[in-house]
Amino acid sequence: MLNRRNLIAAMGGLALASRYGVLPAMAAEKRRLPWRNWSGSQQCLPQSRIAPASLAELQELVASTEGIIRPVGAGHSFSPLVPTDDTLVSLSRLGGVSDADSATLQATIGGGTRLGDIGQPLQDAGQALINMPDIDEQTLAGSLATATHGTGAGLGCMSTFVKGLQIVNARGELVDCDALNKPELFQAAKVSLGSLGLITQVRMQSVEPYRLRRETVWMEFEEMLENADSMADQHRNFEFYYVPFSGMGFTDVHDLTDEPVGTTGKNDPNEGAMELKMLRDWLEWSPTLRRLVLGSYASTIPDEITIGNSWKNYANERNVRFNEMEYHLPREAGLKALREIVATLESSHHEVFFPIEVRYVKGDDIWLSPFYQQDSMSIAVHRYFEEDYKPYFKTLEPIFRKYGGRPHWGKLNSLGSADFKELYPHWNDFAEVRAQMDPTGRFLNPYLRDLFMGETG
The missing domain is CATH 3.40.462.10 (FAD-linked oxidases, C-terminal domain)
Known part of the structure; x- marks a missing residue:
C-alpha cells in the first residue's frame, strides 16, 4: 500500500499531469526551442540554443559542449548552413562597434552585430561601410561567411572590406588573423560558411560618411x-x-x-x-x-x-x-x-x-x-x-x-562537394585549413560534413 508521502507525491504528479499534460519527469525536462529560417525552408529542433553574454562564456561553451555547434544569425540564408540537432549559438550579445581609428578609417565590429545596427554608430565615429546589401537584417559574421554582397561593378562583396578577424576555434581558443598574421587562415576565414569557428570580431575597412x-x-x-x-x-x-x-x-x-x-x-x-x-x-x-x-x-x-x-x-x-x-x-x-x-x-x-x-x-x-x-x-x-x-x-x-x-x-542550390571542387581552385586549400581549425568537425552540420569530410568523415 502507498504510505502518506508516496500518496501525496502521486497525487501531486497527477495534478501536474492534468494541468500541463505531462508527467513530472517530463515537466522537469529542458524544453527544446525550434529554429527556422526567415522563409521557413530550413528548420531544426536543437538540444540547446545559447546566446553567450561574454567572450569568456562563449569560449567555455565551445570547450565544454559535446556534439555539433552551429552559429546562427538572422536566419536570412536559404541553404542548409544552420540546422543541427545539437547546439545553436547566437553571437547577438557580442555585437557593437568599437575601436574606430580615424587615421586608418578602420573599426572593430562584433560578429553578432546586425548590419542595420552598424550605420549610426559608425557614422558617429566618422566612418561608413564601403557598401551594403539590400537587406540589413543579417549579422556581420553571417554576411561574411556567405560572401554577401551589394551591387556595384567596382565594389566587391562584404568580405573584401575585412582587414582582420578574431575567431573562437573548436577548442575554445581565441585566434587572431590578418594578411600578415596567419595569412592562410585569414584567406580562408573571410568566406568560411561558419565551418572554421565562431567569428567574434571583425576589423573592417571603412570610408568617410557619404x-x-x-x-x-x-x-x-x-x-x-x-x-x-x-x-x-x-x-x-x-x-x-x-x-x-x-x-x-x-x-x-x-x-x-x-x-x-x-x-x-x-x-x-x-x-x-x-x-x-x-x-x-x-x-x-x-x-x-x-x-x-x-x-x-x-x-x-x-x-x-x-x-x-x-x-x-x-x-x-x-x-x-x-x-x-x-x-x-x-x-x-x-x-x-x-x-x-x-x-x-x-x-x-x-x-x-x-x-x-x-x-x-x-x-x-x-x-x-x-x-x-x-x-x-x-x-x-x-x-x-x-x-x-x-x-x-x-x-x-x-x-x-x-x-x-x-x-x-x-x-x-543543388551542388555538392565534387561540383564545388570544380568551381573553386582553392577548395582543397580551404579544406586543409578547416581541418587544422576543427579536426573533428565540431562546426559541421550534416550539409557541411558532406561538403568537407564526405560520407566517411
Whole structure:
C-alpha cells in the first residue's frame, strides 16, 4: 500500500499531469526551442540554443559542449548552413562597434552585430561601410561567411572590406588573423560558411560618411538590357529588376551626392509584391493579357529619387517572404544567360510573379568567394514562401551552370562537394585549413560534413 508521502507525491504528479499534460519527469525536462529560417525552408529542433553574454562564456561553451555547434544569425540564408540537432549559438550579445581609428578609417565590429545596427554608430565615429546589401537584417559574421554582397561593378562583396578577424576555434581558443598574421587562415576565414569557428570580431575597412542619391526608373526590358553594362560602369551602384510577364522592369542606381536629404516618395516593394501575386492569381491563365495589364500599369509608375545617408539608402524592408536562388555568372555571359532565363520562365512557369534581380559585383581573390577572379553579374530568382520553389529552380539551375555560374552560399542550390571542387581552385586549400581549425568537425552540420569530410568523415 502507498504510505502518506508516496500518496501525496502521486497525487501531486497527477495534478501536474492534468494541468500541463505531462508527467513530472517530463515537466522537469529542458524544453527544446525550434529554429527556422526567415522563409521557413530550413528548420531544426536543437538540444540547446545559447546566446553567450561574454567572450569568456562563449569560449567555455565551445570547450565544454559535446556534439555539433552551429552559429546562427538572422536566419536570412536559404541553404542548409544552420540546422543541427545539437547546439545553436547566437553571437547577438557580442555585437557593437568599437575601436574606430580615424587615421586608418578602420573599426572593430562584433560578429553578432546586425548590419542595420552598424550605420549610426559608425557614422558617429566618422566612418561608413564601403557598401551594403539590400537587406540589413543579417549579422556581420553571417554576411561574411556567405560572401554577401551589394551591387556595384567596382565594389566587391562584404568580405573584401575585412582587414582582420578574431575567431573562437573548436577548442575554445581565441585566434587572431590578418594578411600578415596567419595569412592562410585569414584567406580562408573571410568566406568560411561558419565551418572554421565562431567569428567574434571583425576589423573592417571603412570610408568617410557619404550621402547617396538613389534613383529608380521604369523602362522596357529590351531598353534595360541595351543600357545595363554602360549604366553599371557609369554609376557607383547599379542594379535592375525584371517583372515576369510584363515586358517591363526598373533600374536602381546610387551615386555620391552633397544634395540635402529628401525624397519624391517611394513605392512600397512589399505592397508591390502582393499586387503582382494578385494579378498572377487572376491572369495566370492568359500570359498575353497579363503582359498587357502589367506593362500598361508599369509604364505609368513615376521615377523615384531618394537622397540619404549611405546606410539608410541601401536597404529595403522585405516583409513578403520568399525562397531564393542566386548565381554569380561571369559578367560577359550575364546578359545572354538572363535572356535565356526570362524566355524559359515565361514559357514554362506561369506561376512565377516575383521580379528577377540583377546586380554587379567586382571580382576578388578570396578562396571560397563566388567572385574569385571573376567580375560578376548576379542573377537572383524568387518564389513566394508558401509555394513550391523546387520545379522553378530545377528548371533554371542548369542555365545558370551552363554559363559558368557559382551559387550564392546562402541561397538554394543543388551542388555538392565534387561540383564545388570544380568551381573553386582553392577548395582543397580551404579544406586543409578547416581541418587544422576543427579536426573533428565540431562546426559541421550534416550539409557541411558532406561538403568537407564526405560520407566517411
